[in-house]
Amino acid sequence: MTLAAVMRALDGPLAVEEIELNPTGPGQVRVRLAAAGVCHSDLSLANGTLRQPLPAVLGHEGAGVVVEVGAGVTGIAPGDHVVLNWSPPCRSCWYCEHGEPYLCLHGDDAARVPFATSGDEPVYAGLGTGAFAAETVVGAHACIPVPADIPLAEAALLGCAVLTGVGAVTNAAKVQPGQSVAVIGLGGVGLAAIQGARLAGASAIVAVDPSPTKEELALSLGATHFMAPGNKLAREIRGLTGGIGADHAIECVGRGETIRSAWSVTRRGGTATVVGLGSAMDPVQFNALEVAFFARTIVGCMYGSTDPAVDVPILLEHYRAGRLNLAALVTDEVSLSGVGEAFSRMRDGRGARTLVRFA
Ligand code: APR
Ligand code: ZN
Ligand code: ZN
Numbered sequence: 001m002t003l004a005a006v007m008r009a010l011d012g013p014l015a016v017e018e019i020e021l022n023p024t025g026p027g028q029v030r031v032r033l034a035a036a037g038v039c040h041s042d043l044s045l046a047n048g049t050l051r052q053p054l055p056a057v058l059g060h061e062g063a064g065v066v067v068e069v070g071a072g073v074t075g076i077a078p079g080d081h082v083v084l085n086w087s088p089p090c091r092s093c094w095y096c097e098h099g100e101p102y103l104c105l106h107g108d109d110a111a112r113v114p115f116a117t118s119g120d121e122p123v124y125a126g127l128g129t130g131a132f133a134a135e136t137v138v139g140a141h142a143c144i145p146v147p148a149d150i151p152l153a154e155a156a157l158l159g160c161a162v163l164t165g166v167g168a169v170t171n172a173a174k175v176q177p178g179q180s181v182a183v184i185g186l187g188g189v190g191l192a193a194i195q196g197a198r199l200a201g202a203s204a205i206v207a208v209d210p211s212p213t214k215e216e217l218a219l220s221l222g223a224t225h226f227m228a229p230g231n232k233l234a235r236e237i238r239g240l241t242g243g244i245g246a247d248h249a250i251e252c253v254g255r256g257e258t259i260r261s262a263w264s265v266t267r268r269g270g271t272a273t274v275v276g277l278g279s280a281m282d283p284v285q286f287n288a289l290e291v292a293f294f295a296r297t298i299v300g301c302m303y304g305s306t307d308p309a310v311d312v313p314i315l316l317e318h319y320r321a322g323r324l325n326l327a328a329l330v331t332d333e334v335s336l337s338g339v340g341e342a343f344s345r346m347r348d349g350r351g352a353r354t355l356v357r358f359a
Helices: 040-046 152-172 188-199 212-220 233-240 256-264 290-294 308-320 336-347
Strands: 002-007 014-021 028-038 061-069 081-084 114-118 121-125 135-139 143-145 181-184 205-208 225-227 246-251 266-274 297-300 330-334 353-357
Touching (some): 002 114, 002 336, 014 336, 028 081, 028 152, 028 336, 061 135, 061 152, 081 152, 114 135, 143 308, 152 188, 152 266, 152 308, 152 353, 181 256, 188 205, 188 212, 188 246, 205 212, 225 233, 246 256, 256 266, 266 290, 330 336
Parallel strands (some): 181 205, 181 246, 205 225, 266 297, 330 353
Antiparallel strands (some): 002 014, 028 061, 028 135, 028 353, 061 081, 081 143, 114 121
């Protein structure tokens, strides 16, 4: 039996209960979690913004130690330290064969089938990962090995926030040295995007969030300016950029209004990269003149347009060289029973990442 935070109803409490993980099947790996970050996508799955079969164990930003491997698994063994990939590519579909593994047709296969039982009931793993549990069972291709000297609590953040935020800047937006970047929304993902902009050599890095408590952390991670969202934002950003607007905006909230704002703060010919995952009921509006006139590009971005197998080692090099601050993204630590309080903080825009730590 494995302790897990189980969600039985939309917006319901996450009760810490014993579940029975499925046996580790062929090609699968059982992992003992060391830490799991609470991401806004977990909250979106919990409140119905994103679809989730129930009952479910959420959590998709995890790292831990392999405890068992199934038949046919090679290259990974008990004792190995791993970061979990919540969209593991099949390596053989059209997207995988065309260099876009983050759009793999099978990336969500594991989310569609139960990974455990509770009594007679099947239990699903949020984003196929189920990291709010002491142990989980995932495909071997969802495990990215990390060297044993990397603290697992920091490695966990690579699994979603950092791959997504840094990847959005370097892989999707492809920010060039000297360019100006506005990052809208300063949770774990946006604060990672700020670090990505710094790594890319951006000149001005404007951090945007309604919560003034985010300013200090954003500036310490590389932002050059902090601004509140609102009607004046585009004008204020033009004021910083010779009157033209930002070369890039990175949207890390997931709302129609902020996607629209990301587009509006860029210069003519600029690029807005949308990382946030919002509701299918929340529209984004453009008028028929401005799209052609401003000649901007809007880019959607899944998982930072990364291949975790390739990009996690690159991020670890930045980490080792002191260029990527993972620990600073964690503002709260809780046990398994604390996911609900992490959701409350997130709803209020308080703190950055909450990390669930396993004893
Ligand atoms: N303008 C700018 N920032 C905003 C606005 C707004 N109008 N409204 C909210 N925010 C800020 C919040 O104050 C918070 O700091 O956006 C931030 C969101 O942070 P988190 O809730 O911690 O979200 P995070 O986990 O970083 O994910 C961001 O990326 O992967 C997706 O599903 C995820 O859509 C979510 C987004
Ligand atoms: Zn996430
Ligand atoms: Zn594929």
